[in-house]
Amino acid sequence: MAINIEAMRAKLNASKTGNKGQTNNTKWRPTQGDQTIRILPTADGDPFKEFHFHYNVGKNPGIMCPKRNHGEDCPICDFASKLWKQGVDNDNATLKQEAKKLFVRKRYYSPIIVRGKETEGVKVWSYGKTAYETLLGYVLDPDYGDVTDPETGTDMVLNYDVPGTPGSFPKTTLKPRRRPSVLCDEAVADCNELITSIPDIGGLFDKKSTEDVQALLDDFLSSDDSSEKKSNETTKYSKNDSGIDAAFDKFMKNE
Numbered sequence: 538m539a540i541n542i543e544a545m546r547a548k549l550n551a552s553k554t555g556n557k558g559q560t561n562n563t564k565w566r567p568t569q570g571d572q573t574i575r576i577l578p579t580a581d582g583d584p585f586k587e588f589h590f591h592y593n594v595g596k597n598p599g600i601m602c603p604k605r606n607h608g609e610d611c612p613i614c615d616f617a618s619k620l621w622k623q624g625v626d627n628d629n630a631t632l633k634q635e636a637k638k639l640f641v642r643k644r645y646y647s648p649i650i651v652r653g654k655e656t657e658g659v660k661v662w663s664y665g666k667t668a669y670e671t672l673l674g675y676v677l678d679p680d681y682g683d684v685t686d687p688e689t690g691t692d693m694v695l696n697y698d699v700p701g702t703p704g705s706f707p708k709t710t711l712k713p714r715r716r717p718s719v720l721c722d723e724a725v726a727d728c729n730e731l732i733t734s735i736p737d738i739g740g741l742f743d744k745k746s747t748e749d750v751q752a753l754l755d756d757f758l759s760s761d762d763s764s765e766k767k768s769n770e771t772t773k774y775s776k777n778d779s780g781i782d783a784a785f786d787k788f789m790k791n792e
């Protein structure tokens with residue numbers, strides 16, 4: 538029997554990334570249309586977690602901001618502010634726009650179960666500011682209150698609409714069910730087991746050190762991706778000019 542190359546690739550990947558293969562199962566994305574979810578209560582009393590990421594740094598997925606998440610220095614935040622200031626000083630809209638793309642963004646995360654798929658266990662749902670504020674609004678509305686309470690909480694109908702037009706964002710609409718309900722029907726799933734199996738949400742992301750982030754930023758600024766589309770200049774950012782100032786100067790010249 539020949540070796541399964543795809544399986545080997547997956548194993549290597551899992552090994553390199555510290556074996557976080559299971560997180561792919563845990564993170565949940567809604568599908569187009571309606572789905573019913575139940576947000577689970579967390580031990581610390583706050584099931585709506587906030588994390589800060591940088592996007593648009595090359596092909597990297599969201600990069601955890603060391604500053605906003607852990608109080609350490611963040612080269613991307615520094616770079617983006619410098620870019621922004623330069624844009625303001627020179628009244629340069631392009632620079633301001635580039636800076637904006639790099640500014641830190643908040644994402645919100647909650648442990649949930651998906652109705653009809655309770656046996657798949659706890660998932661972590663990631664959502665934006667609008668959904669976050671809607672959820673807090675329901676919690677603070679005496680008609681709903683603690684929507685996560687296992688006995689008297691409320692399921693949410695989540696409508697996810699992905700517009701077909703380019704450049705438009707998916708829209709998430711949340712509507713609580715009219716009646717409260719128990720979290721688990723014991724015939725379907727073990728309620729205590731579900732609650733105790735809620736993962737540490739912060740642990741789902743790669744924590745990046747200041748040095749890690751610097752390396753990702755250097756890479757991004759030296760890549761064809763960031764420089765070529767901004768100018769015809771063919772010289773590449775030299776690896777010898779390390780540090781944010783050199784990168785910044787280079788970036789500016791490319792404008």
Ligand SMILES: [Zn+2]
Pocket residue numbers: 591602603604605611612613614615641
């Ligand atoms: Zn940052």
